Amino acid sequence: MSEPLAATSRRVEGKARVIVTRRLMPDIEQRMSQLFDVRLNDDDHPFTRGELVDVMNDCDVLVPTVTDTIDAAMIEGAGERLRMIASFGAGTDHIALAAARARRVVVTNTPGVFTDDTADLTMALMIGVMRRMREGTRIVRHGEWRGWGPTGMLGRSLGGKTLGIIGMGRIGQAVAHRARAFGLQIVYHNRRPLPESVERMFGAEYFADVDGLLAQSDIVTLHCPKSAATHHLLDERRIALMKEGSVIVNTGRGDLIDQEAMIAALESGHLWAAGLDVYPDEPVVDPRLIAHPYVITQPHIGSATEEGRTAAGMKILANIQSWADGHSPPDRVIEGYA
Incomplete structure (x- = not known):
């Protein structure tokens, strides 16, 4: 069993449970907390594989970044609750897309903003x-x-x-x-x-x-x-x-x-x-x-501007809200099912 996450849980009845693996821009985290039942990574530590496995069994939506590897075994072993992976970043090579498709998990990204x-x-x-x-x-x-x-x-x-x-x-x-x-x-x-x-x-x-x-x-x-x-x-x-x-x-x-x-x-x-x-x-x-x-x-700062990171966060909000409302998210990567 992995160590407990240093994270904040904000449960709101009737709203999608969203777990975010890294800190996002403050305005994005605030708006996300208003819209969803959110668990934030307050100390911004990179999740271990064990931590990712744990949270994937405890959320409707996982918000990982391009440095979080979500492999096929993790998706196949995730609980039935996991329905969406709303990734922060344009790349999707860190996510096992075929496994997500097989489990009917919707995958989105944030193209164009960086x-x-x-x-x-x-x-x-x-x-x-x-x-x-x-x-x-x-x-x-x-x-x-x-x-x-x-x-x-x-x-x-x-x-x-x-x-x-x-x-x-x-x-x-x-x-x-x-x-x-x-x-x-x-x-x-x-x-x-x-x-x-x-x-x-x-x-x-x-x-x-x-x-x-x-x-x-x-x-x-x-x-x-x-x-x-x-x-x-x-x-x-x-x-x-x-x-x-x-x-x-x-x-x-x-x-x-x-x-x-x-x-x-x-x-x-x-x-x-x-x-x-x-x-x-x-x-x-x-x-x-x-x-x-x-x-x-340089320390992987290609997308590191306030404007770009905020725009990516806004895309994540829009993707999750669209999915939660029963619509196909605008930045859907593979065919999934809400």
């Missing part, structure tokens, strides 16, 4: 690594700066470089829109080409083959979902295909890159730099990445 925020951070990482901002900040803070000089702290220009975007969905296109303003040439890989009119808008060239895109790109940024097909999409072989001295930016999922292969390429100089917001073993970040002067490491 697009601009994640694209902004992607550009920030791109600019940061190209202009050596991590190293510059360090030498100023440590009192090592000796003043301006013609050859001091030389980085690289963005203008004229080729940006390879792997995954041209909402976020990939938002990155392309921003990148064009910085004078980057856009090439992209997607499951299928974008409409010709959209390609013209971005001045983008489609590559059906990832290998070909890598060979052409000075900077590669990843915006594809986590799946069996994309696990270690950039492996040792593909990283070797990249241009000597190229750059990787990843605000997608940590498992998209073979981390050992990337570190080896950074240490050999084949890769010049990397800007990373996600990692395969979060919250653990490999010390070699932290130590590398040309690697910027």
